[in-house]
Amino acid sequence: MVAWLVPKPEGLYCAPGDFYIDPLVPVPRAVITHGHADHARPHHEAVLATPETLAIMALRMGEDRAGRARQSLGYDTPLRLGDVTLRLAPAGHVLGSAQVVLEHAGQRAVVSGDYKRVPDPTCAPFEPVPCDLFVTEATFALPVFRHPDPRREIGRLLHDVRLFPDRTHLVGCYALGKAQRLVALLRQAGYDAPVWLHGALRPICALYGRFGIDLGVLGAATGAARDAMRGGIVLAPPSAIADRWARRLPDPVVCLASGWMQVRQRAKARGVELPLVISDHADWDALLQTCDDTGAREVWVTHGREDALIHALGRRGVRARALRLVGYGEEDEAGDAAAAEGEPA
Numbered sequence: 001m002v003a004w005l006v007p008k009p010e011g012l013y014c015a016p017g018d019f020y021i022d023p024l025v026p027v028p029r030a031v032i033t034h035g036h037a038d039h040a041r042p043h044h045e046a047v048l049a050t051p052e053t054l055a056i057m058a059l060r061m062g063e064d065r066a067g068r069a070r071q072s073l074g075y076d077t078p079l080r081l082g083d084v085t086l087r088l089a090p091a092g093h094v095l096g097s098a099q100v101v102l103e104h105a106g107q108r109a110v111v112s113g114d115y116k117r118v119p120d121p122t123c124a125p126f127e128p129v130p131c132d133l134f135v136t137e138a139t140f141a142l143p144v145f146r147h148p149d150p151r152r153e154i155g156r157l158l159h160d161v162r163l164f165p166d167r168t169h170l171v172g173c174y175a176l177g178k179a180q181r182l183v184a185l186l187r188q189a190g191y192d193a194p195v196w197l198h199g200a201l202r203p204i205c206a207l208y209g210r211f212g213i214d215l216g217v218l219g220a221a222t223g224a225a226r227d228a229m230r231g232g233i234v235l236a237p238p239s240a241i242a243d244r245w246a247r248r249l250p251d252p253v254v255c256l257a258s259g260w261m262q263v264r265q266r267a268k269a270r271g272v273e274l275p276l277v278i279s280d281h282a283d284w285d286a287l288l289q290t291c292d293d294t295g296a297r298e299v300w301v302t303h304g305r306e307d308a309l310i311h312a313l314g315r316r317g318v319r320a321r322a323l324r325l326v327g328y329g330e331e332d333e334a335g336d337a338a339a340a341e342g343e344p345a
Contacts, residue, residue, distance in 0.1 A: 034114060
């Protein structure tokens with residue numbers, strides 16, 4: 001039993017190190033797993049994260065809100081904080097995303113943050129870390145969620161582009177992580193035409209470029225000639241695909257890239273013509289495989305569908321419980337919606 005990691009209203013607290021992991025409110029010391037707005041909150045006194053996550057936080061929040069004192073820590077670099085040794089391991093979720101690995105009193109705990117196990121050309125791949133306690137997300141923790149190969153989904157998109165050469169394919173996607181991954185997957189599939197971007201996506205794509213992620217030619221959808229985008233692919237936040245901003249596009253085919261597109265009712269409710277099941281989270285099989293890979297005999301499950309995963313782990317002889325921490329979202333929908341509000345039509 002790991003007694004020195006404690007769930008509190010502020011978030012998950014490491015007592016011997018005196019810091020919180022992805023706290024929900026401003027705290028004196030925070031360790032941040034990645035830059036999505038439901039995990040990276042503003043106004044902490046001191047923030048520790050990967051260089052990429054710190055840069056993302058500064059870009060999205062502003063320098064004055066991203067932590068008064070910021071400490072950069074690369075992957076697999078041990079650091080002593082109080083009586084705890086901490087290191088960050090790749091989580092495979094988005095650029096700079098990290099698992100927090102903690103060692104104290106002969107025990108090791110790993111806090112996953114959000115993660116996925118499938119290859120992603122825009123971020124370091126997930127690395128399983130053996131541990132006594134594993135704290136896992138559970139966004140897609142139901143047996144119905146078994147995500148297809150993202151290359152297949154990109155193939156479906158490109159097939160539709162060829163099928164309707166006079167229509168614009170408008171793809172809703174989150175600004176941080178999903179948009180850049182979609183562009184990279186399109187490039188891997190041989191698509192070398194410009195990919196057009198809603199204004200809310202452009203700053204993050206530029207930041208990825210500064211960290212060495214080459215996304216090829218990207219066009220600004222706002223202000224571009226209407227016919228220049230005909231037959232092309234436009235990426236925009238999910239909130240923009242049904243907005244007046246989209247009305248100027250030539251006969252758009254509305255698409256949405258998300259693990260939730262496996263649920264047909266969700267796609268239909270949002271008027272999605274071409275749902276693309278591309279997720280930046282682990283699906284049911286990957287969640288179970290990851291818990292097995294860590295060898296943890298104790299698993300805490302947070303922000304998702306805890307009950308099914310807890311039941312399945314119990315049948316494997318693993319002691320599992322729900323943390324039921326509130327305040328974590330599906331991905332970064334709130335942040336994207338806020339960013340989209342400032343985008344001119």
